Amino acid sequence: MHRFRLPTLLLTLPLCFMAARARGETLHVDPSGPLDTIQAAIDSAQSGDTLLLAPAIFSENPLVRDKDLTIRSAAGSRAVLDAAPLAGGGNAGNGLRVVRSFVRLESIVIRNATPAPTGAAILLFTGQVQMRHCRLENNWLGAFAADIAVPGQFDIEECEIVGSDLGLQGRRFTRVVRTRFEGNRRALGALGEVELIDVEVVGNGVGNEGFGVVLGESWGRLEGLRIHDNRGWIPGLWMERGPFEVSDCIVENNTSLASPFRLGGPAGIAFVRVSDATLRGCVSRSNRASGAVDGVGGLYIDRSRVRVDGCRIENNQSEVDGGGIRVHRGSNVELVGCSVVGNRSDGDGGGLYVHNASVRLDSVVVAGNESSKVGGGIAAQFGATLTIQRSTMASNVAPTTGGIFLLEAGALLESSIVAFNEGGPTLLCAGTLALSCTDIYGNTDDELCGSDLGGNVSVDPQFCDLDPDRESFDLRLRRGSPVATLDGCGGLGALSVACEPVSAQPITWSRLKRLYRPPTSVRRD
Numbered sequence: 001m002h003r004f005r006l007p008t009l010l011l012t013l014p015l016c017f018m019a020a021r022a023r024g025e026t027l028h029v030d031p032s033g034p035l036d037t038i039q040a041a042i043d044s045a046q047s048g049d050t051l052l053l054a055p056a057i058f059s060e061n062p063l064v065r066d067k068d069l070t071i072r073s074a075a076g077s078r079a080v081l082d083a084a085p086l087a088g089g090g091n092a093g094n095g096l097r098v099v100r101s102f103v104r105l106e107s108i109v110i111r112n113a114t115p116a117p118t119g120a121a122i123l124l125f126t127g128q129v130q131m132r133h134c135r136l137e138n139n140w141l142g143a144f145a146a147d148i149a150v151p152g153q154f155d156i157e158e159c160e161i162v163g164s165d166l167g168l169q170g171r172r173f174t175r176v177v178r179t180r181f182e183g184n185r186r187a188l189g190a191l192g193e194v195e196l197i198d199v200e201v202v203g204n205g206v207g208n209e210g211f212g213v214v215l216g217e218s219w220g221r222l223e224g225l226r227i228h229d230n231r232g233w234i235p236g237l238w239m240e241r242g243p244f245e246v247s248d249c250i251v252e253n254n255t256s257l258a259s260p261f262r263l264g265g266p267a268g269i270a271f272v273r274v275s276d277a278t279l280r281g282c283v284s285r286s287n288r289a290s291g292a293v294d295g296v297g298g299l300y301i302d303r304s305r306v307r308v309d310g311c312r313i314e315n316n317q318s319e320v321d322g323g324g325i326r327v328h329r330g331s332n333v334e335l336v337g338c339s340v341v342g343n344r345s346d347g348d349g350g351g352l353y354v355h356n357a358s359v360r361l362d363s364v365v366v367a368g369n370e371s372s373k374v375g376g377g378i379a380a381q382f383g384a385t386l387t388i389q390r391s392t393m394a395s396n397v398a399p400t401t402g403g404i405f406l407l408e409a410g411a412l413l414e415s416s417i418v419a420f421n422e423g424g425p426t427l428l429c430a431g432t433l434a435l436s437c438t439d440i441y442g443n444t445d446d447e448l449c450g451s452d453l454g455g456n457v458s459v460d461p462q463f464c465d466l467d468p469d470r471e472s473f474d475l476r477l478r479r480g481s482p483v484a485t486l487d488g489c490g491g492l493g494a495l496s497v498a499c500e501p502v503s504a505q506p507i508t509w510s511r512l513k514r515l516y517r518p519p520t521s522v523r524r525d
Contacts, residue, residue: 024046024047024048024049024050025046025049025050026049026050026051026052027041027044027045027049027050027051027052028052028054029041029051029052029053029054029058030054030056031054031056031058033054037058037060037062038051038053038058038060038062038071038081039060039062039063042062042063042064042067042069045067045069046067047067047068047069048068048069049069049070050069050070050071050072051069051070051071051072052072052073052074053071053072053073053074053079053108054074054077054079055073055074055077055078055079056079056080057079057080057082058079058080058081058082059082059084060081060082060083061083061094061095061096061097062081062096062097063096063097063099064096064097064098064099064101064103065099065100065101066099066100066101067101068101068102068103069101069102069103069104070103070104070106071103071104071105071106071108072104072105072106072107072108073106073107073108077107078107078108078109078135079107079108079109080108080109080110080111081095081096081108081109081110081111082111082112083095083096083110083111083112083113083114083121083139084112084114093113093114093115093118093119093120093140094113094118094119094120094123095110095111095113095120095121095122095123095139096110096121096122096123097122097123097125098122098123098124098125098127098129098152099125099126099127100125100126100127101127102127102128102130103127103128103129103130104129104130104131104132105122105129105130105131105132105134106131106132106133106134107132107133107134108134108135109134109135109136109137110122110134110135110136110137110139111136111137111138111139112138112139113139113140113141114140115140115165118140118141118144119139119140119141119165120139120140120141120142120143120144121136121139121141121142121143121164122136122142122143122144123141123144123146124143124144124145124146124151124152124153124154125146125148125151125152126148126150126151126152127152127153128152128153128154128155129143129152129153129154129155130155130156130157131143131154131155131156131157131159132157132158132159133157133158133159134156134159134160135159135160135161135162136159136160136161136162136164136167137160137161137162137163137164138162138163138164139163139164139165140164140165140166141164141165141166141169142161142164142166142167142168142184143156143161143167143168143169143170144166144168144169145169145170145171145172145174147171150172151171151172151192152171152172153170153172153173153174153175154168154170154173154174154175154176155175156168156175156176156177156179157176157177157178157179158177158178158179159179159180160179160180160182161179161180161181161182161184161187162180162181162182162183162184163183163184164184164185165184165185165186166184166185166186166189167181167184167186167187167188167204168181168187168188168189168190169189169190170189170190170191170192170194171190171191171192172191172192172193173192173193173194174190174192174193174194174195174196175194175195175196176188176194176195176196176197176199177195177196177197177198177199178197178198178199179199179200180199180200180201180202181199181200181201181202181204182200182201182202182203182204183203183204184204184210185204185205185206185209185210185232186204186205186209186210186211186214186232187201187204187205187210187211187212187213187230188201188212188213188214189211189213189214189215189216190214190215190216190218191215191216191217191218192217192218192219193218193219193220194215194218194219194220194221194222195220195221195222196213196220196221196222196223196225197221197222197223197224198223198224198225199213199224199225199226200225200226200227201213201225201226201227201228201230202226202227202228202229202230203229203230204230204231204232204235205230205231205232205235206231206232208232208233208257208258209232209233210230210231210232210233210235211230211232211233211234211235211238212227212230212232212234212235212236212237212238212254213225213227213236213237213238214234214238215237215238215239215240215244216238216240216241217240217241218239218240218241218242218244219241219242219243219244220244220245221244221245221246222237222244222245222246222247222249223245223246223247223248223249224247224248224249225237225246225249225250225251226249226250227249227250227251227252227254228250228251228252228253228254229252229253229254230254230255231254231255231256231257232256232257233256233257233265234256234265234266234270235254235255235256235267235287236251236254236256236266236267236268236269236270236284236287237249237251237268237269237270238265238266238270238272239270239271239272239274239277240272240273240274241273241274241275242271242274242275242276242277242304243274243275243276243277244271244274244276244277244278245277245278245280246269246277246278246279246280246282247278247279247280247281247282248280248281248282249269249282249283250282250283250285251268251269251282251283251284251285251287252283252284252285252286252287253286253287254267254268254287254288255267255287255288255289255290256287256288256289256290256295257290258290258295265289265294265295266289266294266295266296266297266300267287267288267289267295267296267297267298267316267318268284268287268289268296268297268298268299268300268313268316269282269284269298269299269300270294270296270299270300270301270302271300271301271302271304271306272300272302272303272304273302273303273304274303274304274305274306275304275305276305276306277304277305277306277307278306278307278309279299279306279307279308279309279311280308280309280310280311281309281310281311282311282312283311283312283314284297284298284299284311284312284313284314284316285298285312285313285314285315285316286314286315286316287316287317288316288317289316289317289318289319289320290319294320295318295319295320296316296318296320296322296323296325296326297316297317297318297322297323297324297343297344298313298314298316298323298324298325298340298343299311299313299324299325299326300322300325300326301325301326301327301328301331301333301357302328302329302331303329303330303331304331304332304333305331305332305333306331306332306333306334307333307334307336308333308334308335308336308338309334309336309337309338310336310337310338311335311338311339312338312339312341313325313338313339313340313341313343314339314340314341314342314343315341315342315343316343316344317343317344317345318343318344318345318346318347319346319347320345320346320347321345321347321348321349321353321355321379322345322347322348322349322352322353323343323344323345323349323350323351323353323369323370323371324340324341324343324345324350324351324352324369325340325343325351325352325353326349326352326353326354326355327352327353327354327355327357327359328353328354328355328356328357329355329356329357330356330357331357331358331359332357332358333357333358333359333360334359334360334362335359335360335361335362335364336362336363336364337362337363337364337494338361338364338365339364339365339367340352340364340365340366340367340369341365341366341367341368341369341473342367342368342369342471342473343369343370344369344370344371344372345369345370345371345372345373346372346373347371347372347373348371348373348374348375348379348381348405349371349374349375349378349379349405350369350370350371350375350376350377350396350397350398351366351367351369351376351377351378351396352366352377352378352379353375353378353379353380353381354378354379354380354381354384354386354409355380355381355382355383355384356381356382356383356384357383357384357385358384358385359380359384359385359386359387360386360387360388360389361386361387361388361389361391362389362390362391363389363390363391363494363495364388364391364392364494365391365392365394365473365475365494365495366378366391366392366393366394366396367392367393367394367395367396367466367473367475368394368395368396368468368471368473369396369397370396370397370398371396371397371398371399372398372399373398373399373400374398374399374400374401374405374428375398375401375404375405376396376397376398376401376402376403376421376422376423377393377396377402377403377404377421378393378403378404378405379401379404379405379407380404380405380406380407380409380411380431381405381406381407381408381409382407382408382409383408383409384406384409384410385409385410385411386404386406386409386410386411386412386413387411387412388404388411388412388413388414388416389412389414389415389416390414390415390416390491390492390493390494391416391417391493391494392416392417392419392475392493392494392495393416393417393418393419393421394417394418394419394420394421394463394466394473394475395419395420395421395422395466395468395473396421396422396423397421397422397423398422398423399423400423400424400425400428401423401424401425401426401427401428402421402422402423402424402426402443402444403418403421403426403427403443404418404426404427404428404433405428405430406427406428406429406430406431406432406433407428407430407431408430408431409431409432410431410432410433411431411432411433411434411450412433412434412435413433413434413435413436413438414435414436414437414438414453415436415437415438415489415490415491415492415493416437416438416439416492416493416494417438417439417441417461417475417483417492417493417494418438418439418440418441418443419439419440419441419442419443419460419461419463420441420442420443420466421443421444422443422444423444424443424444424445425444425445425447425449426440426443426444426445426446426447427440427447427448427449427450428449429449429450432450432451433449433450433451434450434451434453435448435450435451435452435453435456436452436453436454436455436456436489437454437455437456437486437488437489437490437492438455438456438457438492439456439457439458439459439461439483439492439493440456440457440458441457441458441459441460441461442460446458454488455486455488455489457482457483457486459482459483460482461477461481461482461483461492461493462477462478462480462481462482462501463475463476463477463478464476464477464478464498464499465499474499475493475494475495476495476496476497476498476499477493477495477496477497477498477499478497478499478500478501479497479499479500479501480501481497484497
């Protein structure tokens with residue numbers, strides 16, 4: 001995986017700045033003092049100086065050009081830069097403009113940047129802006145890096161960006177740490193290298209046009225993001241180009257909305273044309289997507305190469321194919337140690353939908369998913385290739401093919417469990433399927449299609465606690481399970497032995513009906 005480096009400019013500018021500050025002075029800015037405006041202090045300052053702002057409201061639109069400065073509020077206070085347009089016009093709409101400079105802002109509120117002509121709280125040209133403990137509120141644009149030949153860089157920590165049409169637009173390099181975006185129409189967009197750590201994106205989006213986090217033509221590291229309760233076209237996390245390293249993120253309760261003019265996009269996590277990416281330890285759950293093309297609830301992967309490791313894709317809903325996950329258009333995906341549980345699709349593939357792409361599942365649980373058409377657990381179609389190893393598919397539901405639906409697709413299923421799925425046939429092989437060391441039991445039917453490579457059985461796997469009525473999908477195995485160790489195969493399924501056998505336990509009527517099947521033998525075509 002690519003190792004990310006801070007750009008040279010980001011490294012050298014602070015060093016030059018710190019050297020200059022050693023010789024710098026502190027200028028006190030107070031409406032009642034000799035330096036009564038921020039602009040007056042900027043004009044008087046030399047590179048390396050610090051502007052110390054009194055706890056006051058400064059109604060102005062300052063410009064920093066060719067200087068490296070620190071602008072901070074006095075200890076224990078927050079000065080306010082009110083960027084409302086000046087009566088005489090001029091720099092109408094913008095707050096602080098930074099041109100060919102390094103500026104560090106500390107404990108400052110910037111507000112009321114209005115639409116004309118750009119309305120940015122911070123409008124950054126060449127250079128860098130560092131923000132610490134700041135708040136941008138009620139602006140047309142929050143922090144905006146202008147699109148010029150050498151765009152500027154943002155380095156933001158422990159800030160709040162709220163109530164903007166667009167909270168942050170970064171270019172070239174964007175670093176955001178422990179910062180919250182709330183109540184913006186569009187929260188965070190970036191091009192170039194990104195580093196996002198412990199960022200919260202909550203309650204953003206207005207109507208159909210809003211978005212949560214959109215990283216177009218970007219690459220970098222994302223860690224500890226929490227993106228939730230957003231609405232709009234792309235309310236969750238969207239990534240293009242790569243490579244990306246994404247870890248420990250939670251993307252939940254987002255809703256994508258379609259309109260007559262724009263199709264609804266993915267509601268959870270999306271990789272589009274990404275060269276290489278790792279998604280590790282993340283959760284995408286309870287997202288709702290609408291739209292006729294790309295409205296996928298949990299995880300959307302398009303023309304990308306992605307490894308998904310130890311992630312949970314849960315309780316997402318889609319109006320199109322792929323309630324939990326959709327992989328298509330030549331993508332290559334590995335799912336390792338993941339759970340795909342409780343998702344629903346109004347199209348094909350309640351848990352996972354694969355179209356003209358390659359997917360490998362290793363130690364994956366696919367359970368409690370539902371499709372209104374085919375493939376309650378998995379649907380693979382038209383050039384798709386599946387490799388399913390040491391995985392468990394249980395209690396998935398569809399009118400046709402509760403387990404795995406293949407149409408002009410190929411699959412290998414080995415050392416796995418397919419049990420208690422509803423919707424016959426459980427396996428539909430309108431493609432090529434090869435099975436070995438797989439337990440097929442308690443489904444609407446237990447007939448085996450495809451090629452029998454040996455070691456297949458039809459026995460109760462004895463899960464610890466499978467009860468869809470209680471939304472319990474504990475698919476670990478009871479001690480003594482006949483598939484915990486199988487001659488010539490080893491253990492089957494995604495999960496280990498974890499609970500003791502019981503002689504009697506309460507059971508719901510619906511579960512009892514699902515468990516009862518007339519004796520069947522596994523048919524080998």
